[in-house]
Amino acid sequence: MTxxxxxxxxxxxxxxxxxxxxxxxAALAAxxxxxxxxxxxxxxxxxxxxxxxxxxxxVAEGQVIKVxxxxxxxxxxxxxxxxxxxxxxxxxxxxxxxxSDEARVKEGHDQxxxxxxxxxxxxxxxxxxxxxxxxxxxPCHGSQYDTAGRIxxxxxxxxLALPPYAFLSDTKIRIG
Amino acid sequence: xxxxAIYRPxxxxxxxxxxxxxxxxxxxxxxxxxxxxxFVAYPTPRNLNYWWAFGAILSFLLGAQIVTGVVLxxxxxxxxxxxxxxxxxxxxxxxxxxLLRYAHAVGASMFFLAAYVHxxxxxxxxxxxxxxxxxxxxxxxxxxLMIMTGFMGYVLPWGQMSFWAATVITNxxxxxxxxxxxxxxxxxxxxxVGNPTLNxxxxxxxxxxxxxxxxxxxxxxxxxxxxxxxxxGVEPRSKQETVPFTPHAxxxxxxxxxxxxxxxxxxxxxxxxxLGHPDxxxxxxxxxxxxxxxxxxYYLPFYAILRAVPNKLLGVLFLMASxxxxxxxxxxxxxxxxxxxxxxxxxxxxWVFAAVCVGLGWLGSKPAEGNYVLAARVLTAWYFIHFLIIxxxxxxxxxxxxxxxxxxxxxxxxAPGAAVASGxxxxxx
Numbered sequence: 175m176t177x178x179x180x181x182x183x184x185x186x187x188x189x190x191x192x193x194x195x196x197x198x199x200a201a202l203a204a205x206x207x208x209x210x211x212x213x214x215x216x217x218x219x220x221x222x223x224x225x226x227x228x229x230x231x232x233v234a235e236g237q238v239i240k241v242x243x244x245x246x247x248x249x250x251x252x253x254x255x256x257x258x259x260x261x262x263x264x265x266x267x268x269x270x271x272x273x274s275d276e277a278r279v280k281e282g283h284d285q286x287x288x289x290x291x292x293x294x295x296x297x298x299x300x301x302x303x304x305x306x307x308x309x310x311x312x313p314c315h316g317s318q319y320d321t322a323g324r325i326x327x328x329x330x331x332x333x334l335a336l337p338p339y340a341f342l343s344d345t346k347i348r349i350g
Numbered sequence: 351x352x353x354x355a356i357y358r359p360x361x362x363x364x365x366x367x368x369x370x371x372x373x374x375x376x377x378x379x380x381x382x383x384x385x386x387x388x389f390v391a392y393p394t395p396r397n398l399n400y401w402w403a404f405g406a407i408l409s410f411l412l413g414a415q416i417v418t419g420v421v422l423x424x425x426x427x428x429x430x431x432x433x434x435x436x437x438x439x440x441x442x443x444x445x446x447x448x449l450l451r452y453a454h455a456v457g458a459s460m461f462f463l464a465a466y467v468h469x470x471x472x473x474x475x476x477x478x479x480x481x482x483x484x485x486x487x488x489x490x491x492x493x494x495l496m497i498m499t500g501f502m503g504y505v506l507p508w509g510q511m512s513f514w515a516a517t518v519i520t521n522x523x524x525x526x527x528x529x530x531x532x533x534x535x536x537x538x539x540x541x542x543v544g545n546p547t548l549n550x551x552x553x554x555x556x557x558x559x560x561x562x563x564x565x566x567x568x569x570x571x572x573x574x575x576x577x578x579x580x581x582x583g584v585e586p587r588s589k590q591e592t593v594p595f596t597p598h599a600x601x602x603x604x605x606x607x608x609x610x611x612x613x614x615x616x617x618x619x620x621x622x623x624x625l626g627h628p629d630x631x632x633x634x635x636x637x638x639x640x641x642x643x644x645x646x647x648y649y650l651p652f653y654a655i656l657r658a659v660p661n662k663l664l665g666v667l668f669l670m671a672s673x674x675x676x677x678x679x680x681x682x683x684x685x686x687x688x689x690x691x692x693x694x695x696x697x698x699x700x701w702v703f704a705a706v707c708v709g710l711g712w713l714g715s716k717p718a719e720g721n722y723v724l725a726a727r728v729l730t731a732w733y734f735i736h737f738l739i740i741x742x743x744x745x746x747x748x749x750x751x752x753x754x755x756x757x758x759x760x761x762x763x764x765a766p767g768a769a770v771a772s773g774x775x776x777x778x779x
Contacts, residue, residue, distance in 0.1 A: 245542030297521035298639040
């Protein structure tokens with residue numbers, strides 16, 4: 175290949191090369207897309223992830239129950255006044271993932287703490303009413319959460335996540 | 351395989367098929383002469399010690415894993431409702447199923463054991479240095495593939511440890527900023543580890559060993575282009591400093607493979623569950639995490655590094671870096687001298703490093719609390735200091751011992767009896 179043969183003006187051939195390569199790249203991307211996309215949740219999995227309703231009447235004060243939504247454990251914690259007080263007495267601005275207790279519950283339903291029960295570190299399930307903060311303790315790598323499910327100590331980077339949910343009545347919630 | 355690269359005229363000439371049909375084949379596909387020049391006439395340095403037999407042991411283990419794995423796949427059911435029971439079915443009902451499964455599970459441990467010995471051999475004798483960098487990097491790629499394959503295989507029995515290993519390891523990707531959650535969902539094929547996850551892990555666990563096999567072919571090819579390193583770390587300078595692969599290396603490799611198989615068989619027959627974890631005999635339960643999660647022993651050093659870092663994203667990055675950094679060792683090590691036998695300082699640091707790796711492994715099995723975390727941090731720091739500071743610096747400050755002029759000289763120093771055989775041959779080329 176010698177530089178002298180390259181003309182200053184793009185030729186018809188240059189155009190054809192670029193057009194063919196572009197079409198080829200587009201075809202390749204279009205062929206790869208289904209191969210990548212098939213790994214995402216399929217229609218039945220998405221359908222099975224529909225919202226669920228939970229009746230809160232059987233959950234006694236101080237009790238934590240676990241329900242499953244989208245294969246994830248959801249903690250429903252009927253908090254005692256002491257636990258609520260503990261969660262509200264700390265200066266939340268100083269916490270690793272600063273969030274007030276009020277922001278983590280629905281107004282008027284302060285006793286109900288609804289959490290996705292998955293440690294934000296690497297996905298283990300924390301144990302209720304354990305650890306130094308009376309909240310949750312993750313047995314895998316020692317993360318500790320308080321009575322509002324906020325990370326207080328350990329390797330987890332964030333508070334326990336809140337699922338999307340709404341109170342249908344005072345004793346019934348819909349998760350999802 | 352591009353046979354030009356390993357084509358050596360002087361060896362090629364040795365093999366001439368006599369048989370007419372073999373001659374016919376040779377003209378059309380010179381596969382016999384390729385095999386002959388690669389595994390029969392191939393010259394190996396005459397001073398190789400037994401640490402050089404682990405490549406052969408690894409080849410044997412890869413074959414054993416593929417054979418036992420393929421037959422286990424004939425009896426295993428990759429479904430969350432059936433996987434655990436199908437493994438029990440293999441253990442109780444399938445003829446020799448217990449043997450096949452134990453051989454496969456213990457085989458994974460033996461595979462990693464042999465691979466680690468093989469790698470430390472390379473680090474000790476500087477086998478990664480010019481011109482063997484690509485050979486070494488291919489080895490690091492094989493290690494990465496082994497780690498992925500071993501992990502996915504561990505998930506298949508769908509016990510508690512399987513499930514939670516899958517959960518914890520896939521969650522490593524959630525540390526990636528912005529895209530982390532979408533990537534994890536994509537890996538799972540759902541909103542948590544479930545049936546789609548098990549199915550794809552099964553598919554990939556079946557595929558990856560063959561990918562490993564492909565990279566092993568490249569690894570061996572690269573080895574046969576550059577030739578083997580040797581304990582003296584100087585290149586063979588004459589024909590007399592090498593011996594043909596067959597019978598010398600073949601028999602030596604075979605012997606150590608048999609010895610290694612004694613260890614393998616001892617675990618298979620006497621301690622089949624010693625290297626596993628009892629919690630994996632409990633069917634997977636997404637609502638309860640086992641109280642003490644530890645990976646298989648061969649991942650423990652990396653696991654300790656992950657836990658030593660108090661930040662999630664950094665922990666994951668350190669974990670990845672601890673493996674990827676190996677690929678850069680050929681350039682991090684600035685010393686021109688290969689063998690640690692002639693590097694008095696490096697030799698000491700090598701053993702310190704080996705102890706650090708073992709220490710990290712031990713710490714990985716301990717709960718992440720108190721002094722264990724502190725110790726893991728110190729050793730993690732040393733792990734990286736070794737590669738990033740000590741290796742580059744040693745090459746500059748260390749004064750190596752005088753190198754032998756040849757392999758003959760190196761062996762003669764040790765074994766005067768060999769003088770008759772190789773002494774005259776030294777400066778032939």
